[in-house]
Amino acid sequence: METIIIKATERSPEVNFDFDANTFAIKGESYPEDVTEFYGDLLLKLELHLSNLNGETVNFTFELIYFNSSSAKVLMSLFDMLEEIAEEGNTVNVVWLYESDDDNMEELGEEFGEDLEAANFKMKTTEG
Amino acid sequence: MSFDLFKKENSIIENGYTLLEAGGIVDEESAKEFKKLLSAYKKLFKSTRRLVKMSDRNEEKLNALAGTLDEKNKMLEGLSSKLAKYLSPQIYQSIFSGAHDTSLTTQRKKLTVYFSDIKDFTQTTEDMQPEDLTYLLNSYFTEMSGIALKYGATIDKFIGDAMLMFFGDPETKGVKEDARACLHMAIEMQQRMSDLKKIWHRKGFEHPFEMRIGINTGYCNVGNFGSEDRMDYTIIGGEVNLAARLEASADPGGILMSYETYSQVKDIVETEARKPIHVKGIRREVKPYAVTNIYDDMENNQHVIRHDRVGFNLFLNLDKLTAEDRKKAQKTLTDAMERLKS
Numbered sequence: 195m196e197t198i199i200i201k202a203t204e205r206s207p208e209v210n211f212d213f214d215a216n217t218f219a220i221k222g223e224s225y226p227e228d229v230t231e232f233y234g235d236l237l238l239k240l241e242l243h244l245s246n247l248n249g250e251t252v253n254f255t256f257e258l259i260y261f262n263s264s265s266a267k268v269l270m271s272l273f274d275m276l277e278e279i280a281e282e283g284n285t286v287n288v289v290w291l292y293e294s295d296d297d298n299m300e301e302l303g304e305e306f307g308e309d310l311e312a313a314n315f316k317m318k319t320t321e322g
Numbered sequence: 323m324s325f326d327l328f329k330k331e332n333s334i335i336e337n338g339y340t341l342l343e344a345g346g347i348v349d350e351e352s353a354k355e356f357k358k359l360l361s362a363y364k365k366l367f368k369s370t371r372r373l374v375k376m377s378d379r380n381e382e383k384l385n386a387l388a389g390t391l392d393e394k395n396k397m398l399e400g401l402s403s404k405l406a407k408y409l410s411p412q413i414y415q416s417i418f419s420g421a422h423d424t425s426l427t428t429q430r431k432k433l434t435v436y437f438s439d440i441k442d443f444t445q446t447t448e449d450m451q452p453e454d455l456t457y458l459l460n461s462y463f464t465e466m467s468g469i470a471l472k473y474g475a476t477i478d479k480f481i482g483d484a485m486l487m488f489f490g491d492p493e494t495k496g497v498k499e500d501a502r503a504c505l506h507m508a509i510e511m512q513q514r515m516s517d518l519k520k521i522w523h524r525k526g527f528e529h530p531f532e533m534r535i536g537i538n539t540g541y542c543n544v545g546n547f548g549s550e551d552r553m554d555y556t557i558i559g560g561e562v563n564l565a566a567r568l569e570a571s572a573d574p575g576g577i578l579m580s581y582e583t584y585s586q587v588k589d590i591v592e593t594e595a596r597k598p599i600h601v602k603g604i605r606r607e608v609k610p611y612a613v614t615n616i617y618d619d620m621e622n623n624q625h626v627i628r629h630d631r632v633g634f635n636l637f638l639n640l641d642k643l644t645a646e647d648r649k650k651a652q653k654t655l656t657d658a659m660e661r662l663k664s
Contacts, residue, residue: 225381234325263377267327274330 195243198236206232207258213243216250221257221291229264237271244279252276252284257291257320258299266302273309280312287314294319331367335360410477412492413555422492426553428545431490432497433557434504434583435542435565436475438466438511438535439484441574446529458522459483462531465518466511473507478556483531486565488557491544501539501586508535508577509616515575536569537579538562539586560603567601568610577613584611591616592639 195213202208207222218240226232244252254276261269273288280286288310290303300317307315326332338360340346347353406414416422440446440462447455463480470477474495475487489500515533522530540561546553564580572578584593592615598607617639627638643651 225378225385230325230327238325262381263374264327267374271327271330 195239198239200236209236211236211240213239216247216252217255218253219255219257221255223259224261224265224268226265229262229268233265233268237268237275240272241275244275247279247284248282250284252279252286253289254286255289255291256303259293259296269306270309273306276313277310280310285314286312288316290315290317291320292317294321328367328371331370335364335367338363410555411471412474412476416492422555424546424553426546426548426550428543428547429491430541431494431544432540433488433490433542433544433561434497434501434537434539434586435557435562436487436489436504436508436535436537437484437562437565437569438508438533439482439569440531441534443483443531446531454527458527458531462518465514469507469510469514473503473510475504475507479554484569486557486562488542488544491557497539498586501537501583502590504537505577505579505583505587505591505613505616508537509613511535512575512577532574534569534572534574535577536565536567536572537577537583538565538568539580539582540564560601564601564604564608567599568608571596571599571610573612578610579613581609581611 197213198209198211200206200209202222205223206226207220207224210217210219210221212218254272256269276286276288288307290307292299292303303317307317338356342353342357342360347356402414402418409417413422417424447458450458462483463485466485467477470485470487473489474493475489476491478486478488487504489504490497494500495503512533512535515531519530519532538561540559542557542559542561544557545555547556547558548554568578568580578596579587579593584591591613593611594614596610596612598609601608627636627640638651640648
């Protein structure tokens with residue numbers, strides 16, 4: 195599948211989905227006017243791609259500054275998807291990047307990470 | 323295939339009903355309980371959906387409000403930076419930090435008051451074009467204010483060509499340090515005026531400004547004066563009048579101070595006592611001192627030796643001594659040494 199690169203806007207994040215390398219990243223702020231319109235196609239393609247993986251390694255990076263409740267639901271679906279393919283025998287590495295002084299994003303990362311058991315989850319500050 | 327944000331939840335409900343309809347749960351009681359559980363899950367899911375929607379809407383409103391607040395803040399910042407130019411920085415800071423009280427109250431404080439004006443301003447400027455006068459006054463006030471801010475003066479007001487400033491409120495470093503800061507400021511102002519006179523003269527102004535400065539230290543009333551609708555943070559009192567009176571008696575390009583200020587700075591300044599003056603509102607006779615030199619940076623000044631302690635005062639200015647004076651001074655010091663040893 196062709197790589198999808200979407201530039202960030204004021205309300206939507208930067209997306210970089212490299213299907214060939216199994217490397218995926220979402221970065222920035224996420225409160226699009228229509229969550230279904232922004233994430234719908236992306237998630238369908240991702241789901242289709244991930245469901246065909248067998249014994250492969252997937253790297254997913256989240257670097258978010260702010261997201262609304264609907265985007266939070268999208269993230270939960272993404273985490274579910276990643277956990278499912280990890281349970282199926284793929285190696286899934288999820289990295290949650292946040293700014294060191296952003297307590298909110300740190301806390302949310304911890305909460306999302308709790309749902310992952312088969313997938314590897316790491317939290318890192320953007321400053322390294 | 324279309325995207326559904328709640329795909330998983332919908333499919334759970336759908337599967338539940340399919341199971342029920344297909345008679346997948348044989349036991350009637352269990353089927354009844356499962357149906358109840360399924361409808362409760364459906365209800366919970368509906369509430370979650372509504373809550374997510376509501377939360378999105380609230381966040382949207384909050385974001386819009388934050389944007390408006392940002393704009394308002396920027397506008398206020400712009401306004402306050404304009405307003406700051408009409409106020410002394412110390413007063414501005416204390417208003418904007420919330421420490422400043424805007425009621426009509428005053429306090430009595432020991433301040434060092436500075437008053438200055440331009441000698442013969444009216445006559446000097448009579449034949450001047452308004453544009454030239456504006457240029458001269460603006461450059462004069464800009465230069466002097468810059469020096470005043472450097473020394474931490476509270477600029478009270480500009481009255482025509484005159485300036486009223488004070489040290490000791492709202493911030494003070496103590497009466498002595500306040501008086502010294504005022505003196506240093508006044509000296510730097512006169513030094514700068516002497517440079518400016520040359521610049522103005524070169525620019526074609528035949529009679530450049532000459533400034534006179536009066537300084538006095540004493541108790542003043544400081545605070546908000548005026549009406550509840552329009553007030554000024556200023557100082558009043560006989561001691562303020564005295565500073566103005568000293569200024570009027572000062573030499574052009576000179577600094578005249580009262581004994582009260584002199585007593586706070588006498589170890590760093592050389593003065594010339596002037597004839598006592600009487601000022602309305604001040605009962606005591608005022609002894610003015612004209613500043614002739616400053617010996618501030620003692621360690622770097624190799625020509626001045628100064629030592630002050632109880633029972634021993636020494637002030638030696640080698641620059642001012644003639645060869646004969648030096649011999650006399652040597653003799654005085656040798657005699658003093660011998661008496662000290664004995």
